[in-house]
Amino acid sequence: MAKTETLYRWQEALHTPVSAAWMQTLRQNAWQAYQDMADPLPPQRNLRKAPILDREGLQVPGAGSFSDALKERQQSWQFAAALVQDNGAEVALTLPQEVQAQGVILTSLKTALEQHSDLVQSHFGTACAPTATRAVALNAACWQGGLFLYVPKNIELQLPVYFLQSLSTAQSALLSRSLVVVERGAKVSLVLDSWSDGDNGAYVSDVLEVIAGDGAQVQLVALQAWSTQAHVETVRQSKLGRDAHCTDLQVTTGAAYHHASNLVDLMQNGANTRLLGLTLGSRQAWYRQDTLQNHLCPHTQSKLVYHSVLRDQAYSFYNGMIYVDKVAQQTESYQLSRNLLLSDASRADAIPNLEIFADDVQSGHGASIGGLDPDQRFYLMSRGFDRRTAEDLIVEGFMEEVILQLDNEVLIEQVKHHLAMYLLGQEPEEEA
Amino acid sequence: MQNNDACLIIKDLHANVGDKPILKGVNLTIGAGEKHALMGPNGSGKSTLSNVLMGHPNYTITSGEVIFRGENLLELAPDERARKGLFLAFQYPVSIPGVKVFQFLRNMLQSRRGTDVSVRDFRKLLKEKMGLLNMREEFVKRYLNEGFSGGEKKRHEILQMALLEPALALLDETDSGLDIDALKTVCESINAVAATNPDMGLLIITHYQRMLNYIQPDFVHILFEGRIVKSGGKELALELEANGYELIEKQFRQPVSV
Ligand SMILES: Nc1ncnc2c1ncn2[C@@H]1O[C@H](COP(=O)(O)OP(=O)(O)OP(=O)(O)O)[C@@H](O)[C@H]1O
Numbered sequence: 185m186a187k188t189e190t191l192y193r194w195q196e197a198l199h200t201p202v203s204a205a206w207m208q209t210l211r212q213n214a215w216q217a218y219q220d221m222a223d224p225l226p227p228q229r230n231l232r233k234a235p236i237l238d239r240e241g242l243q244v245p246g247a248g249s250f251s252d253a254l255k256e257r258q259q260s261w262q263f264a265a266a267l268v269q270d271n272g273a274e275v276a277l278t279l280p281q282e283v284q285a286q287g288v289i290l291t292s293l294k295t296a297l298e299q300h301s302d303l304v305q306s307h308f309g310t311a312c313a314p315t316a317t318r319a320v321a322l323n324a325a326c327w328q329g330g331l332f333l334y335v336p337k338n339i340e341l342q343l344p345v346y347f348l349q350s351l352s353t354a355q356s357a358l359l360s361r362s363l364v365v366v367e368r369g370a371k372v373s374l375v376l377d378s379w380s381d382g383d384n385g386a387y388v389s390d391v392l393e394v395i396a397g398d399g400a401q402v403q404l405v406a407l408q409a410w411s412t413q414a415h416v417e418t419v420r421q422s423k424l425g426r427d428a429h430c431t432d433l434q435v436t437t438g439a440a441y442h443h444a445s446n447l448v449d450l451m452q453n454g455a456n457t458r459l460l461g462l463t464l465g466s467r468q469a470w471y472r473q474d475t476l477q478n479h480l481c482p483h484t485q486s487k488l489v490y491h492s493v494l495r496d497q498a499y500s501f502y503n504g505m506i507y508v509d510k511v512a513q514q515t516e517s518y519q520l521s522r523n524l525l526l527s528d529a530s531r532a533d534a535i536p537n538l539e540i541f542a543d544d545v546q547s548g549h550g551a552s553i554g555g556l557d558p559d560q561r562f563y564l565m566s567r568g569f570d571r572r573t574a575e576d577l578i579v580e581g582f583m584e585e586v587i588l589q590l591d592n593e594v595l596i597e598q599v600k601h602h603l604a605m606y607l608l609g610q611e612p613e614e615e616a
Numbered sequence: 617m618q619n620n621d622a623c624l625i626i627k628d629l630h631a632n633v634g635d636k637p638i639l640k641g642v643n644l645t646i647g648a649g650e651k652h653a654l655m656g657p658n659g660s661g662k663s664t665l666s667n668v669l670m671g672h673p674n675y676t677i678t679s680g681e682v683i684f685r686g687e688n689l690l691e692l693a694p695d696e697r698a699r700k701g702l703f704l705a706f707q708y709p710v711s712i713p714g715v716k717v718f719q720f721l722r723n724m725l726q727s728r729r730g731t732d733v734s735v736r737d738f739r740k741l742l743k744e745k746m747g748l749l750n751m752r753e754e755f756v757k758r759y760l761n762e763g764f765s766g767g768e769k770k771r772h773e774i775l776q777m778a779l780l781e782p783a784l785a786l787l788d789e790t791d792s793g794l795d796i797d798a799l800k801t802v803c804e805s806i807n808a809v810a811a812t813n814p815d816m817g818l819l820i821i822t823h824y825q826r827m828l829n830y831i832q833p834d835f836v837h838i839l840f841e842g843r844i845v846k847s848g849g850k851e852l853a854l855e856l857e858a859n860g861y862e863l864i865e866k867q868f869r870q871p872v873s874v
């Protein structure tokens with residue numbers, strides 16, 4: 185795309201001042217960078233063509249509201265604290281006194297700039313630089329929504345923090361930027377739930393950075409259930425300190441187009457991450473997942489397992505990278521992408537990449553793309569399960585393999601419940 | 617023998633994998649309550665026969681007929697065959713990751729019975745059957761055949777048989793992968809199922825006499841190059857054990873056309 189790209193109406197409208205001066209400067213610089221940067225080249229690979237969104241027609245989202253549908257969705261989760269945003273604006277906040285008393289901060293990022301500007305400034309952009317890519321720069325320049333979560337040293341929250349984002353104006357653009365800071369020895373899980381109703385086109389850009397201090401334990405569960413015509417770009421980047429532990433599950437079920445980047449920087453000895461992905465594609469969904477397991481120190485570990493189940497004409501492109509720096513000796517890294525194609529028109533591509541510069545490491549990777557195993561189906565049918573049930577069981581098992589690696593009973597049950605609800609909604613779509 | 621109603625009648629059954637004929641005219645009748653042993657060298661078509669009877673999609677029936685309890689078996693989908701009382705204990709059971717044994721077994725029983733089985737009733741039944749097979753309760757928390765040892769897979773197959781109480785059970789080399797003690801336990805369970813279901817027919821596929829020491833067959837058949845070439849009583853199995861298949865091969869080897 186040309187550098188002199190037309191400045192769309194909505195982009196100008198969103199590029200409005202925020203309270204903190206430092207952020208205002210940052211936004212202006214990001215805006216400049218966005219305009220100066222060229223779009224990244226597409227991978228040298230014969231991928232299925234991605235659907236194009238006509239950005240000209242998009243509007244700035246209107247005022248947000250806490251609709252019954254959002255209330256219902258929030259109620260299906262158990263949480264220690266919750267924030268709900270619609271159209272990028274905060275519409276509900278639940279922060280019990282006992283959680284607040286521990287020093288936990290949960291607010292919209294905008295509010296955080298007013299109340300905790302210095303704290304935000306000291307961390308903002310340290311995991312994900314505001315001009316890292318063109319899409320990230322646009323996000324930094326124009327973000328409206330997003331949260332700030334701060335968990336002080338040695339504080340442990342047993343139940344998850346729940347963040348629900350929604351978009352209720354049709355044909356609109358939502359950009360949100362979130363910052364999660366988990367201090368040394370603290371422990372938290374965060375559910376990032378994204379949902380919108382109907383089948384209106386929309387552009388969603390969601391960037392979240394996580395800074396995990398030494399020995400911190402973080403679990404992220406991101407549920408992407410945007411409306412079926414949405415175009416979504418997400419970037420999640422985590423920076424892990426010494427012996428910090430981060431598990432990240434990305435569940436992708438919605439949108440017409442979703443380009444997700446899930447990146448983890450293992451910055452200190454002993455940092456450990458588990459990246460899990462579960463993609464359920466149907467209709468003409470086009471998904472791309474870029475992952476980075478970035479080993480920058482010795483004795484770091486990463487394990488990635490991404491499964492996708494594709495029906496109808498759905499498409500998935502997995503593009504993974506394990507990078508092991510030359511100082512990162514005695515690291516363990518693993519990467520697996522498995523793709524189950526349930527229809528003739530569905531398709532998947534997977535490229536696992538390794539760049540390993542240390543010589544004393546363990547690393548493994550693999551990818552598979554294929555249909556249902558006929559022998560598994562036959563085994564189940566020979567036990568009296570009809571064809572449809574047998575296939576559902578195999579698919580559920582395939583998904584379960586990923587979910588169970590969460591190591592958190594409450595989250596496992598809730599993610600399973602969420603998926604069951606999703607699959608129930610899918611029922612009328614019959615296989616060809 | 618309990619009664620003489622035929623449980624299974626196979627008439628001149630021919631089946632191919634692709635263009636390659638594997639079964640070349642199998643004839644076999646199993647009466648209700650009868651125990652049959654099927655023996656034969658590697659590659660003679662024993663597993664093919666059991667898979668064809670269960671309805672595996674890899675095989676094409678080119679001619680012949682199979683009547684199961686008065687019905688044309690070949691018209692039915694594998695799951696319908698199962699619900700009508702046919703059971704196959706696989707030689708090599710596949711693993712299905714992420715599917716929990718407990719849920720699998722309970723759903724399986726419900727589909728066979730066509731009614732709900734409460735968790736409480738099911739637990740009770742499961743406990744009893746697992747006790748017979750000397751299986752530990754933790755077993756049902758695992759995933760279907762995932763990481764099971766050879767012996768565990770075979771016990772699990774027989775556990776399913778014990779729960780389903782089929783009208784006809786085909787046991788494809790259930791003895792392989794079992795040590796002596798396990799073989800005894802498993803055979804005793806099979807006998808226990810047979811004792812409580814006196815009309816159940818059994819087709820025991822094996823290479824060895826040792827399983828037949830525990831489960832006395834009424835008939836022994838030898839499958840060779842896709843046909844049953846010899847049938848007899850249990851003495852035939854002893855004879856084979858003593859002499860191997862050499863005599864059979866000499867007598868029945870078809871000239872190979874090149
Ligand atoms: N799916 C298949 N594809 C190709 N060939 C097959 C297939 N199934 C069976 N065969 C062939 O059919 C023949 C019979 O195989 P089968 O497994 O039925 O023998 P078996 O008597 O059970 O042998 P074993 O004692 O080793 O279990 C063999 O030559 C085998 O290679």
Ligand SMILES: [Mg+2]
Pocket residue numbers: 662663664707788789
């Ligand atoms: Mg065999």
